[in-house]
Amino acid sequence: xxxxxxxxxxxxxxxxxxxxxxxxxxxxxxxxxxxxxxxxxxxxxxxxxxxxxxxxxxxxxxxxxxxxxxxxxxxxxxxxxxxxxxxxxxxxxxxxxxxxxxxxxxxxxxxxxxxxxxxxxxxxxxxxxxxxxxxxxxxxxxxxxxxxxxxxxxxxxxxxxxxxxxxxxxxxxxxxxxxxxxx
Numbered sequence: 001x002x003x004x005x006x007x008x009x010x011x012x013x014x015x016x017x018x019x020x021x022x023x024x025x026x027x028x029x030x031x032x033x034x035x036x037x038x039x040x041x042x043x044x045x046x047x048x049x050x051x052x053x054x055x056x057x058x059x060x061x062x063x064x065x066x067x068x069x070x071x072x073x074x075x076x077x078x079x080x081x082x083x084x085x086x087x088x089x090x091x092x093x094x095x096x097x098x099x100x101x102x103x104x105x106x107x108x109x110x111x112x113x114x115x116x117x118x119x120x121x122x123x124x125x126x127x128x129x130x131x132x133x134x135x136x137x138x139x140x141x142x143x144x145x146x147x148x149x150x151x152x153x154x155x156x157x158x159x160x161x162x163x164x165x166x167x168x169x170x171x172x173x174x175x176x177x178x179x180x181x182x183x
Contacts, residue, residue, distance in 0.1 A: 026060045030158060032176025036074055036090075040169040047076040047088050050170065054092070058178060066098040070110065084122030091115040092164075094142060104149060106160075110142040114166050140166025146174075154180045 036050030054072030061067060076088035096110025119133040146160030159175040 026180060026182065028058045028156075028178040028180045030056045030058065030176055030178035032056065032072075032158065032174040034072065034074055035173045036076065036164070037171045037173070038076075038168070039163075039171055040167075047078055047086075050074045050076040050088075050090070052090070054174065054176075056176075056178070058098070064100045066100070066106075068094075068096055068098055068108070068110065070094040078120075084120060086118065086120035089117040096142070098146070100148075104147055106146050106148065108142070108144050108146055108160060108162060110162075112140045112142050112164070112166065114138045114140055114164070114168070116168065138166040138168065140164060142172070144172070148178070151177075 032054050034050070034052045034054050036052070038047055038050075052072055052074030054070050054074075056068055056070040059067040071091065071093050074090040074092065076090065078086035078088060092112055092114050094110040094112040096108060098106045098108050100106045115135065115137045117133065117135040119131065121129065121131045123129050142162045142164050144160050144162030146158060149157045151157055156178045157175075158178055160173075162172045162174070164170050164172050
């Protein structure tokens with residue numbers, strides 16, 4: 001899992017760096033609190049609501065088009081069932097674009113690598129306490145809408161709702177701040 005994450009992050013940085021080197025404009029760094037609500041039946045039956053933090057980098061191409069790169073961590077609380085308990089963790093690594101319909105409202109589309117980790121613990125009547133864990137990477141897309149409100153000339157409040165499509169579909173709600181880094 002660690003190797004997959006490092007390779008995915010390196011690929012995203014290389015693609016982003018080469019694209020950003022040819023562009024001119026403002027850029028910003030931000031952070032957000034995320035809430036994930038499982039929609040997929042299998043995922044919904046396995047976990048509760050997810051909570052996490054994400055970091056994002058925004059690069060303005062035109063007044064209407066902004067490139068965005070996002071990563072972070074989301075913790076999914078597992079359900080307890082017949083003496084077993086499990087948890088899920090997710091590291092999303094995403095890159096995409098925001099398109100502003102007017103000065104504040106935007107649509108967002110991102111290509112995503114979702115790196116999931118899973119751990120489970122249960123007590124077997126004959127073998128005692130047993131633990132297991134696994135990880136996998138899913139490729140998906142995130143589509144949504146958002147609103148960005150300027151707080152001052154260096155900071156904006158950003159709220160969005162996204163549908164994260166992969167093997168474990170969920171609705172993501174994010175709210176955070178972006179800080180302008182200049183030109």
